[in-house]
Amino acid sequence: MLASLAIVIGSLILIVSVIVLNGASSLSLEMLTQTSEGSFYLGSGGGFLNAIVGSLLLALPATAFAFIISVCIAMYLQKEFIPSRFSSFIRICLDIMWGIPSIVYGVFALTIMIALGLHGGSVLFGIFALTLLEIPIITRSVDESIKVVPHGLKESAYSLGSTRFETSLHVVRRQAMPGIVAGILLGFGRGIGDAASILLTVGDSNYFPTSVLDQTAALPTIILNLAGMPEKTVQNKAYAVAFVLLLIVLSISILTRYFTKKSSKYIIK
């Protein structure tokens, strides 16, 4: 048992430390502050600021959309709104969506894009794929926390004469806040790190995207591209990018802990 614990912890520490050691040594300030130059993948200079911005431009709107959609769905799954037959059907659909590999969302977005006559990639369809990926993640987290809102609490809100919508908006929302916060950050972390769903739809670019139909670089996709290159110096850049991505994801985890604690100040046990 201790051996298996050691294997788990050891391998996970190995992964993180490999990225941190290799990444920190090949990362430089100019990589973070400049956009890519001409042949970034062939060893020329420049940085990957465009990919950082690209990733944020993909993940932030996707998380925002997914958040609105998920909170609506999770609220609507309460038994005041629909009978449990329907809500369990919707939950099953969401569970299936949760399990769908992200590459399938990529294929879905790509197919629609081709059907609309767009080629090469665009920010818009990257956001679309990521939104689909994040909806079941955020909904599950919010739904779990709404399910444990005490029935008596809802009853008190209703007996003050609040409508269903007011109860959801003011009371259930506050009580479920830790789950909502955790869901948003979980979704964002998943969205910013996922390569498979955006690989097919966003293309690549050396510049900041200027419209939603532009192609863009993103952190996970350029890691993939860089790692596939033969030269050692280029591969090293992949570690630098991965290091930045890992830092983002880790800080999201820490933020999650901080904010869930903070948002549970008013929770009624």
Next chain:
Amino acid sequence: MHINKASAVVKKKSFLSALLILILSILSLFVLKDIALALILLFVAVALIAVNFLIISRRLFDVLGTRFMLIVVLFVLALFFLLIIVLLNGSGILLEHQSIGDLLFSSAWKPFSNHFGLFAVIIDTLIVTAISMVIAVPISLLTAVYITEYAPTRLRNMIRPFIDVLAGVPSVVFGLCALLVFIPVVRDYIAPFFGVVTSSGFCLFTASLILSIMVFPIIISLCVESFSSIPLALKEASLSVGATKWETVKKVIFRASGPGVLSAIFLGFGRAFGETIAVSMVIGNQELIPRTLFGSGQTLASLIANNYTEVASIPLLASALIFVALILFVVVLIFNICGFLVLRRASKRWKY
């Protein structure tokens, strides 16, 4: 009751001010000839009236809000079914060219001559997923048992957040590490140990290895959750009749949390099965069944990632990739339904 009157006064006041702003807006349009200002004032006035109206009619607000939520729910369900339709429809084009039997049971993947055989890829996928589960499940279960039953509280409080954090590490990061660490290790040590000296390291085994590491956090955190929800009384009862700790674990904990463990394994399986990026980085990307575990292969998911760039030039390839996506979807669907049925039956039988 004086409060009621007061709020009526408030409403009247803001209604009057809205009217005033409306008049100002008309004035600015005709006297100042400033259309922008007029529009802004008009907007403010309308907003004031609208807000007032909504305050007056909470019922309307409720109805609108509820409708909106319903629309969102229907929208997402529609997207979900659109996904299914798109996948079915897209695969249909290919199925006109090639029979489904040929697709599933021929091994020749030749996009340039418009022949798509998935047999090798399917077998590779099964092998990789199976090996990764064989490695991951026992190790994760033991770790989870250790964390919940044996670890001192301080250690437990350190490990759990660590594992949760790692569940969120992007797969491309895992892939990158595998590239740097596992490929050389498999090539230089593990493969020769099993008598394969020609391995490049880009092989099914490396893919399984990295997948098993990726599913550790998932299975462990779900198992820990379901183990720690077992009532303490149940464990104490077992210990007090003289069972050893390990017997208790076997007889009580695994049984009582059977459904939870099962669903954790299902979820881990789903993740390993559909993982794309990390696998495509280390598996070697050859659409064939290698003779040993240390030869290159290709999984369904990584096949999509490696072929999508040619979609524009080979028309049928798009359809073939959609068909592969459909297979992934169907497997997830079947797994979800099985999981659902098993859990329902199990939770009836396993009730304690």
Next chain:
Amino acid sequence: MSKSAIQIETRGLNVSFHNSPVLKDINIEIPAKQLTAIIGPSGCGKTTLLKSFNRLLEIQEDVKISGEIIVDGKDIMTSGLNVPDIRKKMGLISQKPYPLPMSIFENVAYGLRIHHGKNPKKVEEGVHHCLQEVGLWNEVKDRLHDPASRLSVGQQQRLCLARAIAVKPEVILCDEPTSALDPIAAQQIERLLLKLKKDFTVILVTHTLRQAKRVADYVIFLYFGMVVEHGLADQVFNDPKSPEMKAYLSGEIS
């Protein structure tokens, strides 16, 4: 009974959960501006009766309600009514206090805002008034913006009372409000209820016979979902008609 007006009247009220009847053919009249106690053994349907007065049962699934509940001369069970308006008339204090997940101030302000306008000054005055009314003001005036969950259970119960009277109901429904409290806090609540019956109709579900004897003007005795005896407190306690009531009074059933 004839002197005072009738606030709530039920005619043939039946309630069942999952097809098993819980309340059977309830016909009662509850006088306005008085304190009515509902007593009876555990599980006899007291809470259910209380919750049917403000149509709170229907947010649960698989509940069937039939019959008429007449409040102010109108049947509130008629379909198409605005249910929040009905609930606004009936404040409910539950067995276990559930403050809203907000600050102490916001807890009271919430009901004021949704029903009586958002003017900050009026809201503040209203909160002050309601907290004073339940004797909580001096205890919390320095920490109005603390989470309500940090209050003691007795304080929480009084906060719930303040929150309920803030919406200006006509009736206050209390479901064993003192069962989770120590004797002192319980006494505070009891005194409050006696004070409140000047302005409100108070309906009190209680488990303790002594409490009912102390405070009730009118008594309803429920037994296995049926009203076995109801009437003026003096009459019911001193001259019970039914054998069940006699047994209950003598402590044989509880």
